[in-house]
Amino acid sequence: MLVEKRKKLLIHKVLLLSPKRIYTNRLNIYPSLIPKEIHKRFQYCTNRIELMNLNLRTHIKRLSRKTICFSKNKMYLEAHLKIYFWG
Template sequence: MTCKFCGGTCIKNGYQANGKQRYKCKHCHRKQQADYSYQAYIPELNRTISEYIKEGVGIRGIARLLEISTTTLIKRIISISKDITAPHVTANAEYEVDEIKIFVGRKKDHIWVAYALNCADKSVVCFSVGPRTNETLSKVTDKLTNARLIYTDKLRQYKFLISPEIHRTAHRGTNHIERNNLTIRTHIKRLARRTICFSRKAIMLYAVLKIYFWG
């Protein structure tokens, strides 16, 4: 059979515990089966999970559609996010920076998603999840040191994190990212302002955002 991972040639390699024939790729040496009884083992499943997340389907909804357990799905989402790399930050470009306020675990535990939006193509180039502190915001602003201009709201912390030569707080300077905040909240249920769908752990929120932005 043909390898499902690299397209190489597979040879027989014993049997699984359930009696099904197991194969091993001669090129990448990964073991696999011709077909799977449990849907979660299908290699192509990662792409489907990413597409469902981008379309705003919740965890339990994806689990029902793919006929896999929610525990397996959560582990797979975290695994997918680890393989995604952040895009290159273009130099001499204009960016808008803003934060989204949400909660994790319970409504009293507020957390913020700070991110930067490229004004030219409206793409998210970097983001950070954490409390609204200099440490969280600096993870975004430090990657924009080669920007031509950075537009933000009048949050006091940005004055100390961004060079005055490229920092702007002009009227309607953050129109694009403010509109994008609404789009994100509409697509991802866990970011909606009033919702029963929320992240129980910050690592899960980070993984979903990484897939949504760059997956």
């Protein structure tokens, strides 16, 4: 029950950003939470996204909480991400 509430809250926050598409795996709860027009259910897309997230966390240690490099200050984290993506 708690997991479903968290998923609903997360989906609500994501929908506030007005995404063009939302990719999910084939879990049966998502079709009831996400509008059909923007919902895409592909297993390989979510795997690819998770792999990109893993690579990002590996390259940027500031995103991993259990490292010495973890940024507690939001300003430092944003500056580091700008350097990584646009530098």
